[in-house]
Amino acid sequence: MNKKNTYDVIVIGSGAAGIISAIISAENGNRVLLLEKLPQIASKLKATGGGRCNLTNTLSNEEFISRFDKNARFMRDAIEAFDHNDLINFFNSIGVETHAPDGYRVFPTSHSSVTIIEALKNKMSEVGVVLMCSQKVEQILVEDGAVSGVKTKTALFYAKNIIIATGGLGYPTLGAEGDGYALASTLGHKITELYPAMMPLQTKEQWVKNCKADTIAKVELRVDLQKHKKVHAKGDLIFTNSGIRGPVVLDFAREVTPLLQVYGEVPLLLNLTKGMNEDKILKHLKNIMQKTPNLNITELLKTLLPEALSIELCLLSGINPQDSINKISGASKDKLIKTLAWTPLTVVGHDGFKMAMITRGGVDLGQIDPKTMQSKLVNGLYFCGEIMDIDGPCGGYNLQWSFSSGYLAGKLS
Template structure:
């Protein structure tokens, strides 16, 4: 095994958090080594947002943190140093223009993640970050509770400061295998229970396969369980052969996967009518029928929903789709209107981490200093990004957190501010 030269900082993991940490530290004149176990860097970043790379969003810090739940305030110091405006300026500085076409989600104007990755690579070269790929870290070396180096499969690298930015368990084909969690646990850190999040879901109901032609916009999804009634998400939905996907499903999955593990199945209710309630739907159908009495009930419902979904909801209500509104029995009409307001489905499973964009759970935040991202257990050990127990919804939340935490960890490494424990 070869003994390599000493570095001021070694970053493990060349994703969004690790790359920006390395750049930030190198800009502060640190000698930085970035290690990646795959043959190329930023594999997951390249796939983010379907390759379009939704970098962040335009929420203020308070609103942004609230979307992460009770752990959100842990991000306060990181966001204070590196919020979405700072991120936009950073990319502009390295040659990437961004915009927010919907006023909320921020993308590179190219809408291509390769633009982001190329700019980051160029900046790492400019500031002197040494990048080594195909380097699997086997062990973090510690002497007297102080990081002393890193052991890879073939080499030992000396350093007194390490950032672990290895991400979560989602998308194992892009390199995720939980190695960072193992490193953390070996050094005494607690890792909370890990769940796959942000992914498609399977349903018990088979009729969903008949509705795959259209995207349903502005759907509200809520959990139909008394103790979980606060779980509500909004967004577009797409039916699949075996269930549902789309932004609203990806956001809901964060909360549903732990419930699935506990209960086996989770009943949900979906409003496909853009928030209309039973009274509003009743009024709408009556008024439309009075103007167009020749329309069948299927044709009336089709003015609210795509044809395939309209047909399935009529079937669920036991309504003959070819009849007129007036000829439907009152009980059936009430059932139809109830189903239009809230359509029930039962979530029964998912594909696990194979299709999970992010991981729910991670290194316990109570063991990390939020002002620096440094471990409270081992001196010189830092964590950032998805490996920590923080996950947010779709819309640039998780990438912003990765960039902000990576920046804060990297900024903590300036040789001018770091005091070594002797």
């Protein structure tokens, strides 16, 4: 064995999870090698939050975990070991000030991911992490049921502990190729079905392109399928040339993409009127009519929605947008009120992993010890971050999970 290439710990992947696991492990006195297949570290972290880097949020641990729904129980040990307060304190200790301008989402005060990456890079150097870029791991070596090293395109490196932190399939332009799944699968780990998540959605309806200039606040989305009536989300929505996007859509996409694979298209219902039901919408419109009785229907609806959207919802209800409310039949009025309360829309596609911020699915959690992030199948093998079958909504959830799971994996000694 080449002693020069021998370490205590090898970390594969230099995203948030990989970097913090390397730092924590090195702080524990280990000789740590961090291998990155790209020429530079943290490419996806650099792009996070449009480059602003929403690190975490201020929710309590219980509420934070509850937002992950499936597999949330698996997270508890990692979150309790390293929660948002610990993360904020960690960054403060390496010279990065943070704040929560809206009281919820936590950013570096610079609002630049470059600040985060530079501080992490400096910390790795300080604690002695050996960083090697342009080193793609092709194989994890195993002897007698335990890891012994890795093989890259150019070299062999040896260690009794290996952490896989390669991330998912989202944003292949930033290096995502799913190589971590292949490595884990080769060692006997089950990989659940993988879906693109946190991305815009494409709709069958073409009218959406006429409404793309406006952001609609506090929209509620629901799946209109009998078996999936409980699937819903709330937040700001933006219409696009080909469908919908915005924070609520990014959250909702992780629920919709698996359904698309099953059904081919997914009917939705959208409440675009800030949660108003039919009775409240009707009462609102009557109050406006009493004050200004000469408004046409578009002018009336503009008290609730942007003009372009008001026009499209009129057309969707079979109403001339320029007509006076008094000229509209009772049946047409009823249809308009129902359409305002729950606007139908049909998701028919998406742009796949090239536009997906995260991946839904990953290494089966049943084969990982949640207290240590160690494989139950191979001694000395650890996982952290997005490669595992855990994904959360927008708002710092996925990055906090990466840091928390990376912290726990890094404490392996």
